[in-house]
Amino acid sequence: MTIVEPDGAAVLELIDVSKAFGTVQALSGVSLKLVAGQVHCLAGENGAGKSTLIKILTGALHRDSGRLEIDSEPVTTATPSVLRAAGVQAVYQELSLLPHLSVAENVFMGRLPSRSGLVRAGELRDRCRVALDDLGLVEVDPSATVEHLPAATKQLVEVAKVATADRVKVIVFDEPTTALTEAESDRLLEQIRRFRAAGVAILYITHRLEEMFAIGDWVTVLRDGELSQSGPLSDYTEDTLITAMVGRDVTALYPDEEREERSERLTVTGLRRTPDSPPIDLVARGGEILGIGGLLGSGRSELLLNIFGSDPITAGEIRVDGRVVRPDGPGP
Ligand SMILES: Nc1ncnc2c1ncn2[C@@H]1O[C@H](COP(=O)(O)OP(=O)(O)O)[C@@H](O)[C@H]1O
Ligand SMILES: [Mg+2]
Known part of the structure; x- marks a missing residue:
């Protein structure tokens, strides 16, 4: 100390x-x-x-x-x-x-x-x-x-x-x-x-x-x-x-843990924020906490705004429990 x-x-x-x-x-x-x-x-x-x-x-x-x-x-x-x-x-x-x-x-x-x-x-x-x-x-x-x-x-x-x-x-x-x-x-x-x-x-x-x-x-x-x-x-x-x-x-904060694998709840494929942004894929299964990392300015918050439907996307697909959802961008 x-x-x-x-x-x-x-x-x-x-x-x-x-x-x-x-x-x-x-x-x-x-x-x-x-x-x-x-x-x-x-x-x-x-x-x-x-x-x-x-x-x-x-x-x-x-x-x-x-x-x-x-x-x-x-x-x-x-x-x-x-x-x-x-x-x-x-x-x-x-x-x-x-x-x-x-x-x-x-x-x-x-x-x-x-x-x-x-x-x-x-x-x-x-x-x-x-x-x-x-x-x-x-x-x-x-x-x-x-x-x-x-x-x-x-x-x-x-x-x-x-x-x-x-x-x-x-x-x-x-x-x-x-x-x-x-x-x-x-x-x-x-x-x-x-x-x-x-x-x-x-x-x-x-x-x-x-x-x-x-x-x-x-x-x-x-x-x-x-x-x-x-x-x-x-x-x-x-x-x-x-x-x-x-x-x-x-190292003591993240002990190994055994868990059963559940079905996909949120599936994001090929999501692009703008035509130039790289495509993003991710899957969150039931009972999982999915962490999103990255440096300041790397687009973490923006990605969540896209997935949530508050910001429009230019490409990609978002599924919830296997069903495609179509975010329409921000409401009126
Ligand atoms: N007004 C309050 N009444 C009772 N306990 C409080 C009050 N404000 C803070 N505490 C307690 O004091 C401790 C420190 O809280 P706080 O200063 O808010 O911590 P931090 O901002 O680091 O999260 C905590 O145990 C919290 O529950
Ligand atoms: Mg505080």
């Missing part, structure tokens, strides 16, 4: 923090240091304490003991508004946008440009246009109503809201790519790299290992509410990271 802290001055530091919910010790004696211009990944199995840690760090939950410091100054009353004002921003998986309002109103919520109590719509739109362009979101219309936007765009609007906050020193991302395709995730990761280049300290939580390796500089692994390991991501492989998370060897 090795715990190494990143070099450099801490922008935000948690020191020996503990938190219990009744008899469940969600965090015990956890320390974490975030430095400017670094993406710090937080890893751990479900229930390891990741969300509890970030809720303490953003003021949504109160710690039982331990310290929280920003720029080496102790934060005594850690409420969400105190921490936001100090520059600690968060992007959650569950979005905080108001669906019936426009993109611009959401991005500048709570700080709309106004005169004599009236919102200056033109100025609001212009400022939002600049903010969206800065983030490379040139195709997003500031006047569009949020509820009609695709999930990925909503997530990016959420990022725009954080990026335009008055102070941005730390941004916490809690599983922001869960609902995104690989291409959409790539775009978000690109955005995070820009924040890093601008000197923001980033805490990044994802259950996608390859994403940690794509974006992370440092990793801290929690196990059962305790610090398991911490160090540069370049010191880890997927196997050693998994071992740190689960506490046993990876």
Whole structure:
């Protein structure tokens, strides 16, 4: 077990923090240091304490003991508004946008440009246009109503809201790519790299290992509410990271098992997303869990959208229990 802290001055530091919910010790004696211009990944199995840690760090939950410091100054009353004002921003998986309002109103919520109590719509739109362009979101219309936007765009609007906050020193991302395709995730990761280049300290939580390796500089692994390991991501492989998370060897995770072979439930033959994409065949039998692997951007999520019928295919056949089904593409 090795715990190494990143070099450099801490922008935000948690020191020996503990938190219990009744008899469940969600965090015990956890320390974490975030430095400017670094993406710090937080890893751990479900229930390891990741969300509890970030809720303490953003003021949504109160710690039982331990310290929280920003720029080496102790934060005594850690409420969400105190921490936001100090520059600690968060992007959650569950979005905080108001669906019936426009993109611009959401991005500048709570700080709309106004005169004599009236919102200056033109100025609001212009400022939002600049903010969206800065983030490379040139195709997003500031006047569009949020509820009609695709999930990925909503997530990016959420990022725009954080990026335009008055102070941005730390941004916490809690599983922001869960609902995104690989291409959409790539775009978000690109955005995070820009924040890093601008000197923001980033805490990044994802259950996608390859994403940690794509974006992370440092990793801290929690196990059962305790610090398991911490160090540069370049010191880890997927196997050693998994071992740190689960506490046993990876080989022990997949013991040989005898099972009877059942009939084919889902059969995909020669499926092509576009005329140029390679044909894909796969079979899932009853009682089987079929895993689909691949790197970021390799088309895993897109394949599932094709099989599910939400995206059209250009060639191939999908059978369920032997009967051909014809997905018609997205509904009206
Ligand atoms: N509000 C809560 N009330 C009771 N137990 C909780 C609460 N939030 C989290 N826990 C428990 O604390 C532990 C850590 O949870 P969590 O921080 O959500 O882990 P993770 O985000 O790593 O999956 C789990 O055992 C979870 O059941
Ligand atoms: Mg969680």
